[in-house]
Each structure stands twice: as C-alpha cells, then as structure tokens.
Amino acid sequence: MTRAMLERQLAGLQGDMFMMGEMVESAVERAVEALKTRDVELARRVIADDLNINRKRYDTEDKCLELIATQQPLAGDLRTIVSVLHVTVDLERMGDHAEGIAKIALMLADEPPLKPYIDIPRMADVAIDMLMSSLEAFKDRDAARARAICDQDDQVDALYEQVYHELLTHMIKDPASTQRATYLIWAAHNLERIADRVTNICERVVYLVEGRIEELNVSKY
C-alpha cells in the first residue's frame, strides 16, 4: 500500500488552508489600514479580494470531499481533513469580517474622523497575531500552543470593551457623532469576531492532535 499520493494530497490541502490564512491576514491588515487612512481604493480592493477567499474555501472543500470519497481516510488523516474543512469555513467568515471593516471604511471615508484610531489597530494586531499563531500550531500539531493562543482572546475582548465605552462616551457628549461612532463599534465588533473565530481554529488543533473536541474559549460577546 502506498501513501505517496495521499501524503501529497493532504499536504496540498493544508497548503491551501495556510494560503487562505495569509489571504485573510492581508485582508484584515488592509481593511484596518483603509479605515485608518480613509483609503477608498484600498477598501474597494479588500472587498473585491474577498471573492478570492470565498473561492479558495469552496475549492478546498471540494478537495476535502474528493479525498474522503476516493481515499477513505482514517484516524489522523481523517481528522486532518475534517479539521481543514472546519478551519477554512472559519477563515472564510474572517474574510467576510475584513470585508465588513472595508465597507465601514468606505462609509466613513467622506466623514471627518472622530478621533485618532489607536485601539482598533491594536485589536487587529492581536487578532492577526492569534490567527497566524493558530495556523502555525496547526502546522506543528501543537495543542499546548493552541490552548495558550486562546488566552489572547481576552486581550481582544478587553480592547473591544474599551473602544465600545469610549465611543459610547463620544455619542453622549456629541450626538452628531452617533452614526460615525456606531460604524466604528461595528468595525471593532468585526475584529472581536475574528479573534473569536481564531479560538475555533485552536479547538480544531486540539482535535487534530488529541482526537477530542474541547471548548477552549467561551467568548464574552
């Protein structure tokens, strides 16, 4: 019995997933940059590029199904494929959150800035760091690291809370800022959701390595 073909296909599948992770990383970075710099062109590119992330998800899903149907994978191989299926769904949704931030950037582009953006880019930095670390943990089959990454979600939640209260204060002080502040809360909420979805990836890493589903993070939001 040879596994050469199966090994190649499994490696290809994970390669596609990691590439999708990089596409999402770039989408989040650029969406927040577009928001910060009021760059309409950049925001439009992020929105357009989301189609590529979606396509990559369905393409990966197709490959997973083909592998299941033709190779009848078992044990670690089966868990790898099931994990890739779940992770790519989460990545695709993260891409949608990045697209959401880009759309908010477009809505705010013609409005005067409410305040300098500090905590929102910070949230993005932590979320991206969590995302890329979770994919490395997947690559290295490192369940301990996956568990540790989830602790960072608390940082993102704390930043979100800070942003929320700050923007609420703006709205109270200056009711004319309500619409802009609400948009920014949505943007922050998108980042909070991204970090939360990273914890789903971490749960898949634990499943991949240990073969059991463990809920690692119950988000406050």
Next chain:
Amino acid sequence: MTETTSPEQLAASAPAHLPATASAGAPYRAAGPAETSPVVLRLERVGVKYGHRSAVDNVCMDIYKNRITALIGPSGCGKSSLLRCLNRMNDLIPEAAVSGRIYLDGVDINSDAVDPVQVRRHVGMVFQKPNPFPMSVKDNIAFGPKRLGLGSRGRINEIVEGALRAATLWEEVADKLDQPGTALSGGQQQRLCIARVLAVNPEIILMDEPCSSLDPIATLKIEDLMRELVREYTIVIVTHNMQQAARVSDYTAFMLASEHGLHGQVIEYGATKEIFTNPRDKRTEDYITGRFG
C-alpha cells in the same frame, strides 16, 4: 428455530467461573464508552502455538453479546488463529496447541468435560470461501439439525425456511430448494453457509473474511445481513478490509505479530469509532492509515 442446550449443560461438570479482574495487566474490556451488554466470551491469556512456533500470544479480551467484534491486522498477525480458538477449530490442526482460557458464558470451552462438537454448535463459523455441501439448498440447511436430531420432518422444514429467511436468502431460493447449493451465485452461497450456521441456533457466529471472494454488491448484502443478525447473535469477524470493519463492527481489535507469523498480540481493542478516528496506539494508526501492512 430450535431449542439449544444451555452452556451449563454443555459444560457438564466443568467448573464455571468468570474472573472479575484482568490478570497479567492486560485489559479485557474494550476502551471506549461503557458497554452495558454482557460479556459472552472472555479470553484470558490466550496463546496458540503450532509446534514450537508461537502464533498468538497472551490475548486477553471480552467479547460482548449482540455486538460485532472485528479482528484486524496484517497477514500473519494471528487473527485467524485466534478466531479458530473460539470454537476449538484449532483442535483439528494436529500440531496446534491452545493455552490460556476461553470462557463462553462463564464456561471454559477447553475443559476436558466440554465436547468440542457442542462448542461448535454454540459457536458457528463461516469461512472465507463459501463451502456449500454438494447437496441441495434445502439439505445444506437441514444437514446440521438432522444430525443433531432436532425434530421431525415438518420441524426441519420450518428450520430450513427460518434459517433461509434469517439469512435474507429465502426470497431468492424459495423455488430452488431442491437445486444444488453450488449452483447459487457466490454471494448467495455465502448466505447459504450463514443460513446453515443459523439452522443449529448458535449463540455466536465467527466469520473468517466472509466477503473476500465476493463482489461489492454481495459484500454489502452480507454486511447488511450481519447488522440484522447481531440483534439475535454475537458476531466475531476477521477481515482484511478495514472499511468493512469500520462499516459493520461495534468493536475492533487490532492485532500485530512481533515477527511475521510469530507472537501475534492484540495491540489495541476499542469501540470501532475510536479505533478508526482516534486510535491510542501509534502502531494502530500506522496500520489503518496504510503506513505499513
């Protein structure tokens, strides 16, 4: 169906006891969710030697009633040798020696007081290649009950129909009962052999690669039949087809020999779902994912 001799009667005066705990540190129970079905067969440090050559070594495991237990492993790992222990088929191999204990409902089947023919009546066997007797379909089924004196002509006819129905063969052969069993298709012949086993109303059915000579459709029919039969019987199957073990069994034991054909042992025994999704032993994982074997 017929009335059977109880295992207690079968054992005559053999001392019956079921040890409560495993010895030699080997687990009896399959790993996995708690099983509520009773233990019907207990294997305690079972070994098989052919002359000086040890084929099976120190196997301890419980087989649960009304469950399908699959024995898997590479060629020469001792799974067929182990299966043959379960109804004393190794008695028929002159140089074979079985050690350890095998309890059927608490009775040691290797005890001197136990008649191997009675053991084989309680523990029937279906072989790799269908082996109908060179006689009619009906006589194939009636052969066992007649030899055991299980009833009148009318009663035997009932047994024949009941066994063929239970083996999901009746509809296909009802009008061919007097035709030779060997004239049936391969899949039908194998179901005929299963019906022949059922006719003597066993408690346990052993199957040694029962589908290896069948096409995929006939294979699926046998697998469907196994899931039907397990409501009434306990089944132990040896199979090389891991997908079959995954599809059909409730428990799976993975066996491995330390050298080809020597010292076959149970490496891991657990709920089939666990063995095929999350095996605990790397050797099991390597085998079922095709890394060796």
